[in-house]
Amino acid sequence: MALTRRDLLMGAGAAGLAAGLPRTIRAQAGGAVLRMPPLLDATSSGAFDLVARAGETNFTGRDPSATWGFNNQTFLGPTLRLAADRAVAASVTNRLTEPFALHWHGLLVPGHADGGPHLPIAPDKTWAIELDINQPPATIWYHSHTHLRTADHVQKGLAGVIQLTDGRDDERGLPAEYGTDDLTLVIQDRSFDGRGRMVYDPGMRDEMMGFTGDVILVNGQVGARAVVPRGIVRLRLLNGSNARVYDLASRAGRSLHLVATDAGFLDRPAPLKTLRLAPGERAEVLIDFSDGASDVLVSGPNPNTGMMGGMMGGRGMMGGGIMDSAEEAGFDVLPIEVDSAPAARIDRLPESIGGKMPDLDTRNASRRDIALETGMGGMMRRGGNRHSINGQSFDMDRLNFSVQRGATEIWTIEGQMMAHPLHIHGVMFQVLSENGGPVSPRNRGWKDTVLVDGRAEIAGRFDQPATPDKPFMFHCHILEHEDGGMMGQFSVV
Ligand code: C2O
Ligand code: CU
Ligand code: CU
Numbered sequence: 001m002a003l004t005r006r007d008l009l010m011g012a013g014a015a016g017l018a019a020g021l022p023r024t025i026r027a028q029a030g031g032a033v034l035r036m037p038p039l040l041d042a043t044s045s046g047a048f049d050l051v052a053r054a055g056e057t058n059f060t061g062r063d064p065s066a067t068w069g070f071n072n073q074t075f076l077g078p079t080l081r082l083a084a085d086r087a088v089a090a091s092v093t094n095r096l097t098e099p100f101a102l103h104w105h106g107l108l109v110p111g112h113a114d115g116g117p118h119l120p121i122a123p124d125k126t127w128a129i130e131l132d133i134n135q136p137p138a139t140i141w142y143h144s145h146t147h148l149r150t151a152d153h154v155q156k157g158l159a160g161v162i163q164l165t166d167g168r169d170d171e172r173g174l175p176a177e178y179g180t181d182d183l184t185l186v187i188q189d190r191s192f193d194g195r196g197r198m199v200y201d202p203g204m205r206d207e208m209m210g211f212t213g214d215v216i217l218v219n220g221q222v223g224a225r226a227v228v229p230r231g232i233v234r235l236r237l238l239n240g241s242n243a244r245v246y247d248l249a250s251r252a253g254r255s256l257h258l259v260a261t262d263a264g265f266l267d268r269p270a271p272l273k274t275l276r277l278a279p280g281e282r283a284e285v286l287i288d289f290s291d292g293a294s295d296v297l298v299s300g301p302n303p304n305t306g307m308m309g310g311m312m313g314g315r316g317m318m319g320g321g322i323m324d325s326a327e328e329a330g331f332d333v334l335p336i337e338v339d340s341a342p343a344a345r346i347d348r349l350p351e352s353i354g355g356k357m358p359d360l361d362t363r364n365a366s367r368r369d370i371a372l373e374t375g376m377g378g379m380m381r382r383g384g385n386r387h388s389i390n391g392q393s394f395d396m397d398r399l400n401f402s403v404q405r406g407a408t409e410i411w412t413i414e415g416q417m418m419a420h421p422l423h424i425h426g427v428m429f430q431v432l433s434e435n436g437g438p439v440s441p442r443n444r445g446w447k448d449t450v451l452v453d454g455r456a457e458i459a460g461r462f463d464q465p466a467t468p469d470k471p472f473m474f475h476c477h478i479l480e481h482e483d484g485g486m487m488g489q490f491s492v493v
Contacts, residue, residue, distance in 0.1 A: 034224040034334065036179040037160060037186070040071070040078040043167070047089040048080055050142075052096050052158060059215075059222050062196025068096060068156040075220040077142070077160030079184050084164040087132045094121040099146065100153055104162065105280065105423070106140025106262060106448050107131065111466025111491070114425055116473050117147040117396065135428070136264035136355065136446070137166045139184075139236045139282045147396060148384050151211065151242050151479035155200040157220070159240050161186060173350030174259065175234040175286070181345055182234045183226060185297075187277075187333060189213035189244045202480060207386060208374060209418065210243020210279075210478035212302060218334050225335040230292050231344020233336075234259070236284050239277040242479040245419065245451065247300035248275045248333065252293060257349060260284035261445030263428035265355025270441050274300070278421035278451035280477030283442065286349060289338045297334040304419045358430030358446050360459045365408040368401070372415040372422065372452065372476055372486055386484040387476070393485030394475070399468050400488035408461045419453035420481065425472035426492065429460035449477055466492045 042048040055074030056064040070077030082088050092102050099122050103115035112119075113129050121127045140162045144153030161184050175181035190213040193199045202211050215222060235256075239246060250256065257269035262282050269286060277283055289295070375386035385393040392400070403409060410432065413422050431443040435454045443450060450456055466472045468491045475487030 031223040031225050031335075032221070034218060034221060034226045036079065036184055037076060037219055038072065038078045039081060039178050041081040042088055043081055043083045043165065046086065047091070048082075049091045049093065050077060050102070051093040052100065054096055057157075057220065059190075059198060059217070059220070060192055060196030065198035066156075067198065068153070068158050070158075070160060073157075075157035076186060077158075079160065079178070080142070080162045082131075082133060082162060082164055084137045084166045085134050087130055089128070090131050091126055091128045092121060093126040094123050097123055098149075099123065100144045100149070100158060101146045102127070102142055102158070103145035103425075104131065104140065104142050106138060106282070107133065107162070108135045108426060108428065108464050109133070110464050111426065111470040111472055114466070114470070114472060115142075116145050116425065116471070116489075118470050120146060133164065135164065137168075138164050138260065138262065138264040139238070139284055140164060140262070141238055141240070141282065143240070145473070148483050151202070151483045152200060154240065154242060154479055155190070155198075155211075159186070161236070161238055163236070172265070172353055173346060173348075174353070175232055175346045177345060180342075181229055181231065182236070183228070184219070184236045184238075185334065186219050186238045186240045187246060188217045188240045190215050190217055207480050207484060209305065210480045212241075212244045216331065216333055225337055227337050227339050228289055229342045229344040230338050230340045231290055232346040232349060233287050233289055234284060235287065235297075236282065237275075237277060238282050239279050241279050243279060243304070244302050245279070245304040246277045246333070247303060248277060249273060249298055249300070250287065251296040251298045254287050254295060256285040256287060258283060258285055258442060259353050260355065261442070262448045263446035265353045266445045267355055267357050268352045269349060270444070272441060275442060276303070276451065278419070278449065278477065279479070280421050280423050280449040281451070288349060289336075290344070290347060292338045292340055294335070294337045296332050297336060298330055299333050300330045355445065357444065360408055360430050360461060362408055362410055362432070362459045365410045365459060368409055368411045370411050370413045370422070370474070372413065372420045374417045374481070374486075375484065384483065384485045387481050387486035389486055389488045392488070394487040394489070399471055400490055402468070402491045402493060403462045405465055405492050406461070406463060408459060410457060410459045412455065412457050413452045414455045415452040419451050420486070421449050421451045421477040422456075422474065423449040423477045424460065424474040426464040426466055427460040427462050427472075429458045432457040432459055462492045464492060466490070
């Protein structure tokens, strides 16, 4: 039995009833103040430790859930702050009862340091690895990348944010006070059972289209509200959901001034009314709260129900739950209140950020075609063989191709049936076109993940090496698609 919004609200003791959403919870004004993940600043120490452990997290005020986290967190991990231009000694210890691999999504490091599925950490073992970082400042992240188990592990909490910094955000005029005017927001959707416990039991529909939950978590919290100073506020947004695509906007109609995409800063802020954020993607936006009025970060319904949505109906048909009518409505992600007492550190939008926009020389680029295929043709295909790329499901023992180190390649990516967020390890890329037309504003900066809705052309220069036995992955970041075989691997030599 699924937990209803009403159950959850009453269980959590939150006041007031929000109208209009059958299942997706509306965060309540008067809820707890949102907590940031603890900040683990390794910029001067040059070293950090992550220890994965099992624990219990009470999301709902009812029964606790069995979850995984890092260090002192029972769900998710600390925000790692790392120097963007210096090596750091990473140590990852597994205190779980099963192996996991930990990938640095967005970090440009060689294949043997990348944390893909060929680098599992056994229980009670430590993976010590030097990360030789040298790339533009960016908000990136880390998450389990375990063969066939990524979707399950990320659901349980094996993920966290990384800030790559050069210490120059003051010069850029950017808010940079962690948790005050610089908020880290990990946005995820989950499902809960009748006792308030997180459940993840993907049915056929979830395996086909990706799992979507009906309760929104921000930094692992349900129904919390952010409190910000009266001025310019920076939101570092990570879509850490398995499959849900968000169309983020301000309820009050404020602009979201995009200042950074996956792999770093834009040259200048780009004002958006709606920001589409697919699984795996990050974006940094500035919002002007100088008028002091409170607001709500809202999302439109998941746009990614594709052709299969109609064909397969709702959960009621395939999953044995309730028809997911909430998909038809938008929902609240995070109420934001303005506290006028502290003086805002930044009170005007910077005109320029100074990031370098992508400008790859593609004249000698070689071309590659990538087709992302859902297993609709064979509903009976199971497990890691359900989905495929160019006709082949992911196989740990088969390299899909090899890229020449230092080469620039253009990939033409086509997605079947629905939009697929394609992610490539070990490279940042430029989006050249979308469906033969111009690139949408949110995809004009450097990217490592792009939502391919139809066809997209991207270009990247493959400078990081990867041997055939520790190759880079490229895959759909809908985690049920990734685990289901919509992934390939390549060496860079
Ligand atoms: Cu964020 Cu290969 O993953
Ligand atoms: Cu990655
Ligand atoms: Cu996909």
